[in-house]
Amino acid sequence: MGRARILVVDDEADIRQLLVHHFTRNGYHVEAAATGEEALRAVRAAPPDLVVLDLMLPGMEGLDVCRVLKGDPATRGVSVVMLTARGEEADIVAGLELGADDYVTKPFSPRVLVARVRAVLRRRAAPAPAAGEVIRAHGIVIHSGRHEVTVAGRPVDLTPTEFRLLRYLAARPGWVFTRGQIVRAVHGEDYPVTERSVDVQVVGLRKKLGPAGGVIETVRGVGYRFREEA
Template sequence: MSDTQAHNGSNADTSILLVEDEQDLLELLEYNLEREGYKVRTATTGEAGLKAVRSELPDMILLDLMLPGMDGLEVCRTLKSRENTAVVPVIMLTAKGEESDIVRGLELGADDYITKPFSPRVLLARIRALLRRSVDGVIEGDDSRTIDTGQVVIDLERHEVRSSGDVVDLTATEFKLLRLLAARRGRVFTRQQIIESIHEGFAAVTDRSVDVQVVSLRRKLGDVGQQIETVRGVGYRFRD
């Protein structure tokens, strides 16, 4: 057994379903994931991917958007509409220029995306971060009464925020925005998702209003505010 395999032995119980129709990329990703100790299954079409999920529920799905037949967006929609598969984290594999598809995928419930071409090391880091949040229960984090990012502590019962130990005075909307992003660190939220979550879909709230709220929140958080990243053309996330 190699040092890498020994070091990553704890991944052996973690299964990843890779749905990708480019054979070269499929083999490269499969090799790198197995080298990290993950149990990998593959599918080259959306239909085959859904069939694989039905036979054995994976811990994570890497899903290419551009698939023959049923595309990745339809696969994501199907997965997130079913109770038993809705909780499985999904990372979308996208090509440059698919900005609108990225937004749609995130709105359908995908947890993250990575744009081709990408480094396997970057993908592995994203996978580890997302799996860690799943295990820690941070993805659903709303049940916890405190959200602690290390630099920001949000007390949901007291409706209080501390940044680097200092109390930060936020409006009700800014508090909801920070709670949404911090509870799901690393996940990208589109502006529309933010509107629906913290403004209950109120029609008068525009994308520009969300941008203004983010700027204000960053300013009030000081240096920690830079943890809130703009994902160009998509939305915002709290850096993990």
């Protein structure tokens, strides 16, 4: 299998050079772009495996680039890791809603960013469990066909909503999901549920899971994720 291809998009030359250096050192094939328009041309010419996308770009902003990539069937499968300044929670949520896979805040550690990119590529390569498969993680066993959950061998009685919520998160460990994404996945597009109701459901789910409830992690200002196993 060849080296994964990464496109770095940032308008600051020093950051581009830093990222190209670190990704190249870690065995990736790396290209760079300084603007959103340049990035889209590069992706359309030769789609990379992943785009590291700064949100604060001149002209076409990063969120618009993400929207175009995820809206085009030809580029929808390209993974996106957003780079964003601290405090831009609304942008983080918007990017994840558009289909971005992860985000890293500025200022950032290049080592952390490389690790996050590696994790995204690993998750993308691993198919999500099929509807009838069994998910096992952190002592939790989720059997979709039987609609059963056990923790350390102990049956856990979950409501249908709690079961769907747990399975949705556990199917993609490490992925951050916004409340809006969870509502749509668990209830459907037109279900009249507020995003804050997700918080209530998570609290109830954690309580029923007991000591294992901590595997459902809160990502401040964004949503929730199921913790990856080490």
